Amino acid sequence: MPKLYTGAEIVFKCLEDQNVEHIFGYPGGAVLPIYDELKNHSSIKHILVRHEQGAGHAAEGYARSSGKPGVVLVTSGPGATNVVTALTDAYMDSVPMVCISGQVPTHLIGTDAFQECDTTGITRPCTKHNWLVKNINDLPRIMHEAFEVATTGRPGPVLVDIPKDIQFAKTKYTNPKKKKEIKNKNIFTQNEIDKLINLMNKSSKPIFYTGGGVVNSGPKASELLRELVALTGFPITTTLQGLGSYPGDDNQFLGMLGMHGTYEANNAMHDCDLLINIGARFDDRITGKIDEFSPKSKKVHIDIDPSSINKIIKVDLPIVGDVSDVIKSTVKTLKKKNLNLEKSNKQKISKWWQQIQKWRNKESLNFINSDKIIKPQHAVQKLYELTKDQDTFITTEVGQHQMWAAQHYKFNKPNRWMTSGGLGTMGYGLPAAVGVQVAHPKKLVVDIAGEASILMTMQEISTAVQYNLPIKIFILNNQYMGMVRQWQELLHEKNYSESYSEALPDFVKLAEAYGCVGLRATNPDELDEKILEMINIDRPVIFDCHVDQAENCFPMIPSGKPHNQMLLGPKDQEENKITGKGKALV
DSSP, X not given: OOOEEEHHHHHHHHHHHTTOXXXXXXXXXXXXXXXXXGGGOTTSEEEEXXXXXXXXXXXXXXXXXXXXXXXXXXXXXXXXXXTHHHHHHHHHTTOOEEEEEEEOOGGXXXXXXXXXXXXXXXXXXXXXXXXXXXXXXXXXXXXXXXXXXXXXXXXXXXXXXXXXXXXXXXXXXXXXXOOOOOOXXXXXXXXXXXXXXXXXXXXXXXXXXXXXXXXXXXXHHHHHHHHHHHHXXXXXXXXXXXXXXXXXXXXXXXXXXXXXXXXXXXXXHHHOSEEEEESOOOOHHHHOSGGGSSTTOEEEEEESXXXXXXXXXXXXXXXXXXXXXXXXXXXXXXXXXXXXXXXXXXXXXXXXXXHHHHHHTTOTTOOOOOSSSBOHHHXXXXXXXXXXXXXXXXXXXXXXXXXXXXXXXXXXXXXXXXXXXXXXXXXXXXXXHXXXXXXXXXXXXXXXXXXHHHTTSGGGHHHHHHXXXXXXXXXXXXXXXXXXXXXXXXXXXXXXXXXXXXXXXXXXXXXXXXXXXXXXXXXXXXXXXXXXXXXXXXXXXXXXXEBOTTOOOXXXXXXXXXXXOOBOOGGGHHHHTOTTTSOOOO
């Protein structure tokens, strides 16, 4: 007679078969049988967070930096509802996550029992798929399906809701037969690759527009992308989530595009005659005004998710497939046809590069520095200079500091940049840094934070202390919800309604209270020494960097405006007025 296993045992058998090494969670009554079983599985380490939202974001950071799915374990009711923000964040940014939630016993479902909620109903809109396990015999299959769904195709979060009686019930467990590696369905054809190359060959103003899909496709995709860009000689820009998929210090890289992208990237997107989208979704922060987005270009969209194609922007050539496979096929075809577009098209696109250089000469990321007060851009630049020679992993919260980090910290490798893009979740960066450090215990992990965002999940610094995770929290402290204040200044006649924080903690003392190290810098002259001190401390650090309260994040495309109507920084005061096209900056 085959051995029978409890539902709790089966959960861990599945986790072991999926090679899971870490789970992030918080116990509660409806999930205690699973926690009771934890002691019997030494190969799986549990990280006890301080809030279920923190568990979800930590799993995101773990997944994004390692390429492995993040695993979360929470209880029923508030445990499940607390993780909804992180699930939604992962859903928007295509992060593979498996969330296991406890549920009240099956006979109590629907009775408003203690800590009961309709977890599958609540999470249906923010997961790729979810399951309520009603029969113990279904549990092994469902658990393995959950990992398959989370990690194949366009990655994303899934949830398995397991009632308490199912955790106690017994059934046999069959280790699923080792299947051949599931290949993502590539619908694209060689004919489409030929059409793409034909468009590339005819273009005189081309641009590659790349997104998080390149990072999600694995490190090979980034290598292939670099080869493709070198073969073509085309300029390349990227979304917020695509940073690191192409070297940030390469001359063909125009910087990030979009609302706070560079002048050259946005103008090139507007004026190009061929736009090749690789693994991006035409997000509204990228497109600006839809009916004036890249109005003169032929558009190609390469994506593994067919539902993303023609969803927002109508394209001339849709190519459905894993971007790594599509790029590989394109490079292979170029070589087979002996086409080196970088050489053959050099003269054709030389005027395009001359125009791009004129836009570059604007130096749109410039700012007026100070020797009396720390400018936030300067602080990020200093952090970059002092950490660029290490294999550094950066997380961020959400707001001005996030955009300054994206603008001024250059990423040359994928999976080194973890930020909340689609959902824009304040409080993301600290728990994400916890997850990144768990995945990469010997690496330098820095959360570039804002003082408002960091307070949303500050309790997770306790998690870092408990597990000896030497994360660095680099707070650009301007005492405001900075991006809110900036919009209020530029778009709401300087009505700073509820964007100033009047009762901030002393972050140095707070750090000490948590048992970690607190540092503070208020003068530009202190930055180098203090940043180096932060880096060299082998413990969690909270660095309170006091920056200019009035500094705004430029360039900026005002909401609803096209790419060629940008507000530039104070160094371009006259052109910032954009006479007749936009609001004057004063």
